[in-house]
Amino acid sequence: MKNTRQILGLAFMSFALTGMYGCELKPKKATTEPVLAQSFTTANDEKPKTNTVKIALLLDTSNSMDGLINQAKSQLWDIVNKFTYAKCGNEQRPELQIALYQYGNDNLSSREGYIQQVLNFSGDLDEISEKLFSLTTNGGEEYCGEVIHTSLKQLNWGENPDNLKMIFIAGNEPFTQGKLNYKDAVTNAKEKDIVVNTIYCGNYEQGISSDWKNGATLTGGEYIAIDHNRKVVHIDTPYDDVIIQLNSKLNKTYISYGAMGSAKMEKQSTQDSNAYELEEAVAVKRAVSKSSRLYKNKNWDLVDASDDESFDITKVKQDELPKELKGKSKAEIESYVQEKKSDRIKIQKEIQTLNAKREKFIAEQQKEGGKGELENAMLEAIKKQAAKKDYKWEE
Template sequence: MSAPTKRMHREILVFVIVLLVCALIIRAAQKPEPKPNAEPTPATSAVPTMQHTPVDADIQMALILDTSSSMDGLIRQAREQILEIVADLQQSETGEPKTIALALYRYGTDRVSSQDGYTQCLVPLTTDYQSVVAALDQLQAGGQKEFAPFAISKAVSELAWNSSPAVPKVIVIVGNESFSDGPVGTQAAFSEAEQKKIKVLPIYCVGEQASKSALSGWKRAAYLAGTDLETIDPNQAVAALEKPATAMTPVQMPNKPLPQQTGLPKRPYPERPHYEMVGSAKPRADLSTSMRRGMKSVLESY
């Protein structure tokens, strides 16, 4: 190949390389630059995120219900009595109804993940009581893990509580299993509530198979809260957990001679008491009655 031909080939190769470089530069210039500090699109959560906005009210109350498998009776009572409970709280000495901001939580449900402690806010603090009624109508029992302290901690941290110490703020938690289960300790949950001047009212559900160890945990919770432990029977059975269901009243039987028998001497019927079953237990309070008693005690502390 002659020298002029080689020189021409080199010039063509250089020209092609220049064209390729120019094409790459033009393509890069046409590509849109990423926005600075662009936030990644958040993943969609299975549990909808609620907007917890402040609500002006005379009393703020969060009702946390155990909705595990054995709590059908409690859910039914809450449905039937929630408006009665609100009406009781609205009463005032001046005759002017108080404004009640009410929130509703469920815990112990298998419809919420373990990462959320099987606990969910159904309605944030609101004065729209029909929204609470609608949420209660949709509730179904189901679940086995009840993390009561976690539920309290969740309500303390995510609700829009009034910062004024003059506004009563109460968390009412109702359940029947151990009060020490879950990732949050009982003492820690109550300390978090105390920091925001929130009172906690524990209400223990007494069923036919009430656990003494669970009762002990709820008593400790009431002690930490500085209240008496309120109890209800979600199924309205006549029962008393720590007292005999009936009292045994001795009734003296009259002396009677034994029937005439050959070869046996006559002697009086032995004096021995006959025990007659006399009912002494009273029906256990329902949710409305227990909350009325408990809230009265709590509100008097403000």
């Protein structure tokens, strides 16, 4: 089912909804650990954060899902840009972590049910983008119950009852395929306080008859059916080129350090290129995401690392510093970092200001052309639910 253009837009909009149920009324006291060079830990090793929303995205990568994958690559930045404005009732900003699975692909192991964990829970936006761009499609068997069960078993969902945990599964074959009954899988999810949302790529009634709706209903989740022939139209604006230019300047404010610093900086550049090659509008959305609070890289960037009170620049070894800082005194390094930080703040503010104008321009064009009715309806529903759960959206 090619050119499935709406699916991930709706899925990621629904991601914003996920944060609405995870607000803790009282912030928990968090312990801090020193940020040191080479402290690259996976999300599974990190201590639970307050107000963390965990999303597992399960994507069908069989031959018919090329459009689904392309949509995932571009719509990642939409959810980040919407989610960045969310605030809990306790005035804290929620964190967002995404895990990624693919299923239904003949290139995957039959012994594993044609299922693969592509990414564990992560808040690293460059890493999430990299993994999405690594996906390819091939024919296979699509076992919805099995992939849901696998994600429940393999991922560290945490024990915090205040955090919202959700699964979004997208595909187009009957939800009943496979030896493992999907009802057992979703019942297990509900017992773990994990909501399953289903996105059927096809006719609404057909999705109901093939049990996609029931798979969501059993956990209180949402069932969405998408007309895959409807295309998302990206609207070019007068602000796009300037935002892309500012993104290049933004990249120059990063100061890599540690054993993987250079590789992480290269990954940042690669994901910029991937977004641009997909479509210029996607590169603009990514640049906006990089100017938000959710794009943080303290494990390889000295500017972000310096925001942590426990960070000690003297603990970074000389051979782990970039060339321009080798042999410099602590005062000289701190001055250089502060200069880059000031530049970054200025550039990010410029991007945010231009993006506000860009969004206004897009809204006006959509009204004139009658575009985006379904997406607008989804956003309205999200904000209504947010209000019920004591969430605020401060843009």
